[in-house]
Amino acid sequence: MKVSLFVTCLNEIFYQDVAKDVVEVLERLGCEIDLPRGQTCCGQPAYNSGYRKDAITAAKQMITSFEDSEYIIAPSGSCTAMFKEYPGLFNEHKGWQERAQAVAEKTYEFTQFIVDVLGVEDVGAVYPAQATYHTSCHMLRLLKETEAPFKLLENVKGLELLPLENSYDCCGFGGTFAVKMVPISEQMVDEKVRNIEQSSADVLIAADSGCLMNIKGRMDRKGIPIDVKHIAQILNTLA
Amino acid sequence: MPMKIGEKPFFGRVDDALQDHFMRNAMASAQDRFRNKKLDATERDEQVGDWEEWRSAGEEIRRHTLENLDFYLDQLSENFSKRGGHVFFAKTVEEANRYIQKVAKEKDAKYVTKSKSMVTEEIGLNEALEEVGCHVYETDLAEYILQIDNKDRPSHIVVPSLHKNKEQIRDTFQAKAGYTGTEEPHELTAFARSQLREVFLKADIGITGCNFAIAESGTISLATNEGNANMVTTYPDTQITVMGMERLVPTWEELDVLINLLSRSAVGQKITTYVTNLTPGVEEDCVDAPKEFHLVILDAGRSNALGTEFQSALHCIRCAACVNVCPVYRHIGGHAYGSIYQGPIGAVLSPILGGYEEYGELPFASSLCAACTEACPVKIPIHELLIKHREKYVNHQENVKTSEKLAMKAFGVGTSTPFLFQIAVKGAPMFMKPLIKDGSISNGPGPMKPWTAIREFPAPGKDNFRSWFKEHQKGRQ
Numbered sequence: 057m058k059v060s061l062f063v064t065c066l067n068e069i070f071y072q073d074v075a076k077d078v079v080e081v082l083e084r085l086g087c088e089i090d091l092p093r094g095q096t097c098c099g100q101p102a103y104n105s106g107y108r109k110d111a112i113t114a115a116k117q118m119i120t121s122f123e124d125s126e127y128i129i130a131p132s133g134s135c136t137a138m139f140k141e142y143p144g145l146f147n148e149h150k151g152w153q154e155r156a157q158a159v160a161e162k163t164y165e166f167t168q169f170i171v172d173v174l175g176v177e178d179v180g181a182v183y184p185a186q187a188t189y190h191t192s193c194h195m196l197r198l199l200k201e202t203e204a205p206f207k208l209l210e211n212v213k214g215l216e217l218l219p220l221e222n223s224y225d226c227c228g229f230g231g232t233f234a235v236k237m238v239p240i241s242e243q244m245v246d247e248k249v250r251n252i253e254q255s256s257a258d259v260l261i262a263a264d265s266g267c268l269m270n271i272k273g274r275m276d277r278k279g280i281p282i283d284v285k286h287i288a289q290i291l292n293t294l295a
Numbered sequence: 296m297p298m299k300i301g302e303k304p305f306f307g308r309v310d311d312a313l314q315d316h317f318m319r320n321a322m323a324s325a326q327d328r329f330r331n332k333k334l335d336a337t338e339r340d341e342q343v344g345d346w347e348e349w350r351s352a353g354e355e356i357r358r359h360t361l362e363n364l365d366f367y368l369d370q371l372s373e374n375f376s377k378r379g380g381h382v383f384f385a386k387t388v389e390e391a392n393r394y395i396q397k398v399a400k401e402k403d404a405k406y407v408t409k410s411k412s413m414v415t416e417e418i419g420l421n422e423a424l425e426e427v428g429c430h431v432y433e434t435d436l437a438e439y440i441l442q443i444d445n446k447d448r449p450s451h452i453v454v455p456s457l458h459k460n461k462e463q464i465r466d467t468f469q470a471k472a473g474y475t476g477t478e479e480p481h482e483l484t485a486f487a488r489s490q491l492r493e494v495f496l497k498a499d500i501g502i503t504g505c506n507f508a509i510a511e512s513g514t515i516s517l518a519t520n521e522g523n524a525n526m527v528t529t530y531p532d533t534q535i536t537v538m539g540m541e542r543l544v545p546t547w548e549e550l551d552v553l554i555n556l557l558s559r560s561a562v563g564q565k566i567t568t569y570v571t572n573l574t575p576g577v578e579e580d581c582v583d584a585p586k587e588f589h590l591v592i593l594d595a596g597r598s599n600a601l602g603t604e605f606q607s608a609l610h611c612i613r614c615a616a617c618v619n620v621c622p623v624y625r626h627i628g629g630h631a632y633g634s635i636y637q638g639p640i641g642a643v644l645s646p647i648l649g650g651y652e653e654y655g656e657l658p659f660a661s662s663l664c665a666a667c668t669e670a671c672p673v674k675i676p677i678h679e680l681l682i683k684h685r686e687k688y689v690n691h692q693e694n695v696k697t698s699e700k701l702a703m704k705a706f707g708v709g710t711s712t713p714f715l716f717q718i719a720v721k722g723a724p725m726f727m728k729p730l731i732k733d734g735s736i737s738n739g740p741g742p743m744k745p746w747t748a749i750r751e752f753p754a755p756g757k758d759n760f761r762s763w764f765k766e767h768q769k770g771r772q
């Protein structure tokens with residue numbers, strides 16, 4: 057199956073290992089991957105901050121880069137959700153709106169794609185650890201994806217998933233929120249970190265690098281030695 | 296401005312709130328409680344069936360009503376007047392207060408009782424009535440507590456005194472009302488009840504808000520739990536109801552749906568203890584109904600939203616489900632919003648009613664986690680409305696720093712020009728290198744500063760993913 061990978065800007069700049077793991081997992085599952093060259097960022101930072109015009113500029117770039125793809129896969133619930141927002145950006149421009157719609161429809165978050173499209177729930181990963189999972193808000197509420205990551209993690213050998221108190225509460229990232237509303241964001245991430253600590257997990261897993269960057273950044277600052285992994289890194293650990 | 300709470304700027308209010316540990320614990324445990332009660336009475340209640348269908352029905356009713364607002368307001372007003380009620384349309388807060396003052400003066404009213412109403416908080420009615428010599432008594436327990444505590448302000452639209460615990464309430468009762476008992480809730484309630492009994496009996500005017508007005512019959516519907524609204528509306532000879540102009544339903548059938556949505560979402564009840572429906576016009580010898588019934592229908596900025604992208608904000612039925620799941624409200628509580636309308640819907644409504652100058656920061660005080668949108672029983676896309684506010688806000692040159700605008704411009708150019716984006720990606724490790732210590736950045740300059748104020752900023756990865764991918768693909772061929 058031919059799939060196009062949208063790496064996402066955070067993974068491209070900071071977390072190349074995550075991107076590599078995504079490639080390797082998908083290849084193992086029989087996908088033929090291409091990396092459209094024109095890809096940059098989904099535009100969410102501008103969109104969520106009220107800079108619609110600049111978001112449209114980014115959206116056009118993504119649409120043009122990905123419209124020939126069969127499937128578009130992003131290892132981020134949040135960026136995937138942004139792709140799904142694209143049609144709404146072009147209410148005054150029917151031509152672009154149709155193109156945006158076509159792109160939105162074939163875009164999947166990484167775990168969603170594996171479970172719902174490839175129909176795979178066990179990728180053969182082995183990861184002996186006690187872990188807890190952070191459900192990112194955009195995956196949960198915008199994509200309404202509540203199952204795929206759990207199905208995949210449940211089948212990882214040796215991995216024990218511990219419940220996370222108030223897992224539905226936001227970690228306080230929220231893109232520019234994290235830098236615009238520092239005192240509030242701080243309290244939110246602190247509560248999240250407290251709950252993660254209380255879960256007694258050794259490793260925190262999530263499917264969004266934004267949340268992980270925030271939570272890890274805070275745990276590192278506080279000297280809390282809990283490991284942080286993107287779900288692709290877990291799924292690409294074989295033994 | 297009566298809608299406004301506190302004088303400090305936004306971040307000052309947030310700081311105050313964050314230091315109030317009691318309040319924050321109270322908010323967090325109240326949220327956890329409310330959230331579960333709501334789920335038990337909605338998604339998890341078998342009697343409900345498909346809760347999503349109920350939400351869609353609610354959304355449809357509210358949309359239809361707002362799209363035909365003129366028609367239903369006419370109908371309501373006609374039916375209310377036909378039965379002998381008096382209707383007054385108030386364009387502004389001042390007009391509403393002047394009208395009510397006039398009625399109070401005509402009746403030579405000394406004592407006024409009130410049941411819980413956010414809209415009378417919005418217009419600052421108590422002060423307006425005091426100006427014309429009335430003694431105003433809040434009779435909803437939570438509002439009563441706030442009133443005797445030096446007119447403290449509401450921190451939650453359904454439970455206005457959520458920020459107070461029973462010990463604080465005991466102290467207030469002792470200091471202000473001669474209470475001598477303990478902090479036992481039953482004892483406190485019994486005391487308030489006995490105080491209020493006397494007041495009910497001597498009231499000249501009873502004032503209520505309005506959960507829904509039913510257009511087809513000219514009826515006001517109130518959903519309450521304490522029964523005080525019934526006392527407020529049966530003893531005095533004159534009743535005044537103040538309603539926001541959007542708070543109506545076409546017929547009793549829609550009322551049924553919305554009362555369900557409201558009770559279940561607000562307090563996790565199948566139905567509130569009382570649903571009181573009041574229509575003007577009584578039989579000659581009726582002794583337990585007011586002789587005169589005034590309905591004040593308030594605009595006060597609501598029509599700013601009509602016909603705009605914000606119209607759905609007027610669909611709100613004030614259940615506070617969005618407030619109860621908001622992670623921002625959880626930590627800063629109600630007063631930090633600086634408005635009597637708090638939480639996510641407060642951040643949407645307050646700027647519509649009171650303008651950006653006063654409430655411009657509120658739409659930014661959200662991580663856009665969409666918990667509000669998910670919780671709303673009438674499916675208002677609250678987090679999307681917050682983004683729309685942000686768009687309008689940043690479009691006014693004077694509102695934002697030039698540096699932010701430039702950064703966003705650069706973002707637009709960078710993301711639409713792949714080779715520039717690649718320069719940024721490739722250059723990041725080099726640019727950031729001097730800042731990195733032990734694998735991360737602890738004290739970043741410029742735009743990184745607020746991030747590193749509380750967290751580590753990651754060092755950019757050393758490899759270039761696209762080069763790796765190229766090699767990797769070659770290897771596979």
Ligand code: SF4
Pocket residue numbers: 610611612613614615616617618640667670671672673674675677
């Ligand atoms: S916006 Fe929705 S959830 Fe919030 S108070 Fe209004 S009706 Fe309730």
